[in-house]
Amino acid sequence: MKVFSGSSNPELAEKIARYLKIDLGRCVLERFADGEIHFYIDENVRGEDVFVIQSGSYDANFHLMELFVMLDAFKRASAGRITAVMPYFAYARQDWKDRPRVPISARLMADLLETAGANRVLTMDLHSPQIQGFFSIPVDNLMAAPVIAAHIRTLDLKNLTIVSPDAGGVGRARVFAKRLEAKLAIIDKRRPAPNVAQVLNVIGDVRNQDVVIFDDMVDTAGTLTLGVKALKREGARQVLAACTHPVLSGEAVERIEKSGLEKVFVTDTIPLKEKARQSQKFQVLSVAELFGEAIKRINEGSSVSSLFA
Numbered sequence: 001m002k003v004f005s006g007s008s009n010p011e012l013a014e015k016i017a018r019y020l021k022i023d024l025g026r027c028v029l030e031r032f033a034d035g036e037i038h039f040y041i042d043e044n045v046r047g048e049d050v051f052v053i054q055s056g057s058y059d060a061n062f063h064l065m066e067l068f069v070m071l072d073a074f075k076r077a078s079a080g081r082i083t084a085v086m087p088y089f090a091y092a093r094q095d096w097k098d099r100p101r102v103p104i105s106a107r108l109m110a111d112l113l114e115t116a117g118a119n120r121v122l123t124m125d126l127h128s129p130q131i132q133g134f135f136s137i138p139v140d141n142l143m144a145a146p147v148i149a150a151h152i153r154t155l156d157l158k159n160l161t162i163v164s165p166d167a168g169g170v171g172r173a174r175v176f177a178k179r180l181e182a183k184l185a186i187i188d189k190r191r192p193a194p195n196v197a198q199v200l201n202v203i204g205d206v207r208n209q210d211v212v213i214f215d216d217m218v219d220t221a222g223t224l225t226l227g228v229k230a231l232k233r234e235g236a237r238q239v240l241a242a243c244t245h246p247v248l249s250g251e252a253v254e255r256i257e258k259s260g261l262e263k264v265f266v267t268d269t270i271p272l273k274e275k276a277r278q279s280q281k282f283q284v285l286s287v288a289e290l291f292g293e294a295i296k297r298i299n300e301g302s303s304v305s306s307l308f309a
Contacts, residue, residue, distance in 0.1 A: 001299045002045055006054030006070060008063040012087060012268050012288055013053040019292030025050075029066065037062075037069050041077055049299050050079040051122075053291075056090025057247075057270035064090060064109075068116040075117030083298060084118040085291065087269035088217075088245045092127035095134075110134035122294055124269055124287065125216045125244040140304050142294055144244040144267050147285050148214075149179045151265060152242065157210035159237075161185050163202075165215050165227050173214045183209070187227045198226070207235035217245035218264065221252035225259040238262050245269050246284075248276055256281055 004025040005013030017024045026042035052074065054067040067084065074082045094105035106128070113121060114137055121135065124142040132139040152160075160182040164173035166189045177184045185204030211231050218224055218241065228239050239261055246266035253275040256264060266272070267287045276282045290307060297304050 001049045001051070001295070002043075003051045003053065003295065004041075004070065004074075006052065006063060006066050008055040008057050008066075009053065009087065009268070009271050011271060012055070012286075012291075015268075015286060015288030016053065016292045016295065019289050020296060027070075029070075037066050039066070039069050039073055041073055045074060046078045047080040049081050049083075050074050051083045051085050051295050051298075053085040053087075055086060055088045055270055057088055058273075060090040064112075068112060071113070071116035071118055081119045082117050083120040083122055083295075084113055085295065086121060086123045087287070087291065088247075089123045089126055089131070092131055095128045095131055106131050107134045120298070122291070122298065124267075124291075127216055140294060140298070142287075142290055142304075143308055144269075144285075144287055144290075145176050145179060146307075147267065147287055147290060148242045148244075148265055149176065151285055152180060152212060157212075159209045161204070161206050161209040161211050161236075163187060163204075163206070163211055163213045163227065163231065165189065165213055165223050169215055172216065176214050182212075185211070187213075187230060189223060189226075202230050202234045206231055208237050211236045211239045213239065213241040215241075215243050217247050218243040218252065218256075218266070219247040219249050221248070221255040221259075224261070225255045228260045232260050241265070246272055246276065246282070248273050253279060 002025045003017055004027055007029055028040050030038050032038055052070050056064055091105040091109045120137055121139045125144055126141050162173050162177035162182050163185045164170045165187050170186055174184055185206050187202055188200045213227055224241055231239050240263045241261055242265040244267050264282050265285055267285050272284055294304050294307055
């Protein structure tokens with residue numbers, strides 16, 4: 001087994017390598033003067049079980065192209081099996097035709113990964129789990145819920161209620177609430193335009209409750225901060241948030257800073273932006289051990305499904 005890292009999340013890759021008690025594979029990843037990606041593998045990988053860690057974070061298009069170039073290099077170097085480890089799967093929100101004449105970009109991503117040379121994909125908290133069906137190769141979709149739930153238990157919150165920020169996330173929030181033996185509430189939301197949310201009301205009783213808004217990602221934080229206002233209006237005692245992927249586009253950090261959120265728990269699938277690192281409201285929980293264990297089990301040919309428990 002050999003593990004290599006792209007440039008999107010080197011900190012997570014280093015943590016995964018430490019968990020596996022191995023060194024990251026030697027490679028050179030740089031840009032030509034015109035911006036083109038230059039990559040070569042600086043060690044023999046013939047017949048090896050290769051894992052390439054690359055998240056689709058921030059400059060997603062560049063990092064994805066970097067991943068495709070790396071996968072192609074390992075394929076041409078005769079690696080035995082190539083697994084694309086994508087802690088955050090970019091373009092996952094574009095998984096269906098919500099209007100005429102638009103692409104299904106998540107499906108295109110699947111095709112590109114397979115064409116580039118991936119024999120397997122390991123990711124976490126896909127925005128839509130059915131994206132796994134776009135692939136003709138195995139896809140392991142890990143969940144950050146065990147890591148986040150373990151931390152929330154240490155907070156000793158009283159009268160805990162888990163809140164789904166919209167109807168689409170109810171299934172995810174219900175499973176998380178069951179894990180914590182908590183109640184469930186739902187925010188009824190309408191989205192009149194992309195990245196524009198309008199909260200209408202809260203379904204469920206949150207009065208005098210410690211509330212955790214649970215979602216797969218926080219992007220512009222518009223939905224999140226509007227949800228906080230609605231929950232406070234309904235009498236919630238304190239409001240926290242837990243999200244797997246801290247995308248944090250635009251003024252997301254500023255919105256969270258000004259909101260009534262006590263704390264936002266995120267994972268390191270995407271490296272936290274500098275403004276968020278300086279904020280007291282963000283706390284990062286590492287999923288390195290979860291990915292490391294999954295990589296170990298894939299390499300050994302043992303069960304990965306027990307990691308979902």
